[in-house]
Amino acid sequence: MLVIIGIIIVLSSVVGGYLMEHGNLSVLLQPAELVIIGGAAIGSFIIAAPMKTVKAVIQGVLGLLCSKTYRKEDYLEALLLLNGIFYKIRQQGLVAIESDVDDPEKSALFNRFPGIMKNNRAMSLITDTLRMVMTTTIAIYELESLLDSEIENHFEEMMIPSKIVTFIADGLPGLGIVAAVLGVVLTMGKIGAPPEILGHSIGAALVGTFLGVLLCYGFVGPMGKHLEHSVHEELQYLNVFKVALVAFVGGAAPKVALEFGRRVIPHDNKPLFTEVENILRQAKK
Numbered sequence: 001m002l003v004i005i006g007i008i009i010v011l012s013s014v015v016g017g018y019l020m021e022h023g024n025l026s027v028l029l030q031p032a033e034l035v036i037i038g039g040a041a042i043g044s045f046i047i048a049a050p051m052k053t054v055k056a057v058i059q060g061v062l063g064l065l066c067s068k069t070y071r072k073e074d075y076l077e078a079l080l081l082l083n084g085i086f087y088k089i090r091q092q093g094l095v096a097i098e099s100d101v102d103d104p105e106k107s108a109l110f111n112r113f114p115g116i117m118k119n120n121r122a123m124s125l126i127t128d129t130l131r132m133v134m135t136t137t138i139a140i141y142e143l144e145s146l147l148d149s150e151i152e153n154h155f156e157e158m159m160i161p162s163k164i165v166t167f168i169a170d171g172l173p174g175l176g177i178v179a180a181v182l183g184v185v186l187t188m189g190k191i192g193a194p195p196e197i198l199g200h201s202i203g204a205a206l207v208g209t210f211l212g213v214l215l216c217y218g219f220v221g222p223m224g225k226h227l228e229h230s231v232h233e234e235l236q237y238l239n240v241f242k243v244a245l246v247a248f249v250g251g252a253a254p255k256v257a258l259e260f261g262r263r264v265i266p267h268d269n270k271p272l273f274t275e276v277e278n279i280l281r282q283a284k285k
Helices: 002-020 031-048 051-066 072-092 094-102 120-135 140-188 195-249 254-263 273-284
Strands: none
Touching: 002 051, 002 195, 031 051, 031 140, 031 195, 051 140, 051 195, 072 094, 072 120, 072 195, 072 254, 072 273, 094 120, 120 140, 120 195, 140 195, 195 254, 254 273
16 A cells, blocks of 8 residues: 555656646657657566566565565564464473474464464474474574575575566666657657757657656665565564574573564564563463
């Protein structure tokens, strides 16, 4: 929703300011310029990216319209799930969690948290870590290094749409110049025409530069930055699971491991220590 509001503000400000100076709006309506800039941008995007990246970028851009931001409730849900896992292992042993890890869809423990179940990266991190702890003997520093590598791999993968969208944005001003140059070429063919026709033709050519710069800094560039922010937010969420799991596997008590996880929650969404205590107490009841 905020993305749509931002687009409306950009368009209203640019067009509104132009009309306040008594500009002729019809001059800005140059479909040929849009075809040149938009078509060239899409073509360069297809040249630069393999098909799986194209799909990822399309999904990412469409996801901007309904982008999810993590709230305090999401982090509390993560802590509650970790608390359930840790206490079950502490009371019944690692074997007790085996069926939950092998088939999370049928696990009563995981199904209490549908929001986490929909997050494939979080579920993979949790289940793969627990499965490794159950089946192998791994030093705590090796486990932490392994999880860091996994999260870094997630970062590189999730950043691809942002990098591609930013790449397209960087090329838009240049493509706007291409459209403007083509407009000048057409104008030169009308060099003997009356001044009003030449003026209209030159104005139409300059619209190409205007559109390229506007699309870059007003729309596509900010979309790339929005995608980047979403990636960092996802990594912050995954980091809570990583830190808590490493602490617990390293020998920390369940409450201590949860406190490790709580401490790395971003400040704006970090629940108070007493708030977590009350929620855990209610969950136990």
